[in-house]
């Protein structure tokens with residue numbers, strides 16, 4: 287929570303514009319985060335994962351700082367271009383692409399594509415002849431609060447075949463990628479993944495194909511309730527792992543931070559709509575906010591991400607609450623399995639601040655479910 291955000295919210299309240307929940311992102315924090323990544327991993331190029339927060343203000347700030355962009359669709363690539371990035375600073379990192387979208391990205395100048403199977407290689411070879419491809423391999427994501435395993439990537443042994451297939455189809459077999467899982471708390475996760483990456487490099491070399499790039503993915507955490515290691519610790523651990531597995535032939539590297547770039551830059555202000563109990567004898571209260579799973583807090587699914595919540599009554603005695611959203615869907619409950627401690631004096635109408643919400647919130651909010659508008663956002 288920065289002073290700039292506090293001032294902004296105070297003015298908004300004074301102007302009576304605080305009728306609906308909103309997300310406020312402090313761009314100065316995003317700038318700091320970019321520089322922290324650049325210092326911690328000085329030899330890696332930063333490809334910001336656009337999906338985390340594609341606001342034009344965030345993209346143009348990062349473009350001006352020299353960031354590259356990992357995009358998952360033609361629309362995201364267009365947003366990065368509109369923000370001032372050139373096409374050579376854009377990757378199409380989604381392993382699941384329509385062939386006509388590959389062609390559109392190629393027409394925009396994009397020359398770097400992710401693949402994880404031969405069928406995708408063939409699409410890229412037809413629609414983006416001669417482009418660079420990297421093959422994503424599977425990683426089990428132990429230690430991540432928001433795992434990205436199984437859906438993307440292939441077995442490391444298969445990655446060698448996929449890259450050879452790319453080479454045979456006239457593409458440049460450029461390297462490999464992995465994702466250690468989002469909100470990864472273990473700095474050593476990269477060590478395990480880089481062991482597989484080095485094995486793929488060796489396997490390709492045996493077939494006469496020289497790979498040159500490792501895409502280290504995202505996964506760098508934001509501090510929510512639990513402490514997390516500093517970016518510097520991730521940088522050191524990654525550098526050690528590169529040395530260990532690649533010796534003195536360290537490949538070019540890319541990082542794709544999403545959450546770690548913008549998560550801590552944002553705060554959502556929401557309002558308590560109702561505090562109630564299901565029976566007089568319950569000691570757990572139900573607290574309903576004007577934002578929930580469909581209003582931007584989708585990552586509370588399975589209670590995976592637990593946001594810090596501040597109230598005007600912090601410091602007072604607390605008690606357990608089920609925290610729920612405002613919509614008429616019973617799935618719209620954020621925390622129930624593990625109740626959330628909030629002040630017992632919390633009242634209807636209180637404003638609460640949900641911290642660490644700069645990533646994966648606004649774009650997840652529904653268009654008009656129950657007539658509720660999408661989350662208002664301000665980038666200051």
Ligand SMILES: *Cc1c(COP(=O)(O)O)cnc(C)c1O
Pocket residue numbers: 335337338356379380465467468469503504505506542543544545546
């Ligand atoms: C979502 C995503 C990222 C960003 O992950 P974070 O955990 O938010 O840093 C990076 N790379 C790829 C391919 C992704 O899909």
